[in-house]
Amino acid sequence: MHTITKFLVVLAAVAGIALSSLTIAFAINNRAVLTDYGRLKSANEALQAREQEAAATAQAEADRLRRGQDALRQQVSASESELLRLRQEVSELRRDKLTANQQVTTLQNQIGQLNETNRMLAELSDRFASEVNELRGTELALRQNEISLLDRIADLQSNNESLTATVRGLREQIARIENAGSAGTGVATSPDLSTYVQGMITDTQRDPASGATLARVDLGSQDGLARGKRLFIVRTEGGSARLVGHFNVQSADLKFADGVVDSLGMGLSPRRGDLVVSELRR
Numbered sequence: 001m002h003t004i005t006k007f008l009v010v011l012a013a014v015a016g017i018a019l020s021s022l023t024i025a026f027a028i029n030n031r032a033v034l035t036d037y038g039r040l041k042s043a044n045e046a047l048q049a050r051e052q053e054a055a056a057t058a059q060a061e062a063d064r065l066r067r068g069q070d071a072l073r074q075q076v077s078a079s080e081s082e083l084l085r086l087r088q089e090v091s092e093l094r095r096d097k098l099t100a101n102q103q104v105t106t107l108q109n110q111i112g113q114l115n116e117t118n119r120m121l122a123e124l125s126d127r128f129a130s131e132v133n134e135l136r137g138t139e140l141a142l143r144q145n146e147i148s149l150l151d152r153i154a155d156l157q158s159n160n161e162s163l164t165a166t167v168r169g170l171r172e173q174i175a176r177i178e179n180a181g182s183a184g185t186g187v188a189t190s191p192d193l194s195t196y197v198q199g200m201i202t203d204t205q206r207d208p209a210s211g212a213t214l215a216r217v218d219l220g221s222q223d224g225l226a227r228g229k230r231l232f233i234v235r236t237e238g239g240s241a242r243l244v245g246h247f248n249v250q251s252a253d254l255k256f257a258d259g260v261v262d263s264l265g266m267g268l269s270p271r272r273g274d275l276v277v278s279e280l281r282r
Contacts, residue, residue: 197223201233201247201274202256213261213269215247217276220255224278227251231276233261235268244268247276 199219207214219225226249233244246262247270261270 195224195278197278199223199231199276201270201272201276203272204261204270213263214258215261215270216256216258217247218256219276220257221252222254225249225252225257231278232280233270234275234277234280236275242268243280244270244274 197219199217201215202218203216205214206212217225217231219231225231229249229252231247231249233247235242235244243264243266245264245266245268247259248262249257249259251258263269
């Protein structure tokens with residue numbers, strides 16, 4: 001019994017030593033574990049700090065990249081807008097080029113037409129110059145012919161005036177003879193302007209030299225008209241008579257007389273059919 005107790009005591013002592021050894025080993029291991037844990041914790045905290053710093057750096061880089069991306073997008077949008085504008089300008093420039101080409105073609109055609117026109121004008125000018133020279137020669141010949149004709153006409157007018165004067169004198173002689181014969185038979189003689197006479201304007205014209213109005217009446221020397229005599233020109237309209245002016249005799253034949261019209265400032269022009277009277281009567 002005593003031996004068992006000793007054995008148990010020894011066993012207990014061995015167990016106590018073993019337990020002490022285990023406790024010491026545990027304490028040493030625990031300290032190593034704690035040391036490793038602290039070291040690992042410090043390393044973890046350092047890693048977390050580096051991770052946070054890396055995350056902050058990554059976030060900042062991401063923000064920077066996002067801002068750069070936004071700026072690039074804006075640049076792309078602006079570039080697209082500019083590209084669209086440039087394409088529109090190119091389209092407009094192409095249209096302008098096409099229009100300019102058409103205008104150039106039109107101008108070239110017009111220049112060709114103008115050149116052809118100039119050529120034709122030059123030909124016409126040369127032809128016109130030659131024709132003018134021919135016409136000048138013809139005109140000179142015509143003027144010379146006209147001068148000779150005018151001389152001939154002047155001679156004929158002189159002869160005509162002398163013949164007219166001769167005929168007028170003969171007619172007056174015949175009229176005096178007839179009047180003398182009528183007086184011998186008791187017939188009234190031709191009246192002078194102391195007797196009322198009435199006639200009519202048969203023709204009017206404008207004198208190109210003086211601008212005066214010339215007229216012819218159907219009264220002559222047998223009615224008492226002679227150079228220097230004056231008649232009244234009367235126009236009848238609507239049953240009333242209106243004075244137009246005076247007829248001043250320049251020359252008188254046996255049955256007609258020519259003279260100048262004086263409008264007396266009334267603004268009326270004589271015309272064929274107006275009456276001429278030696279005096280005005282109501």
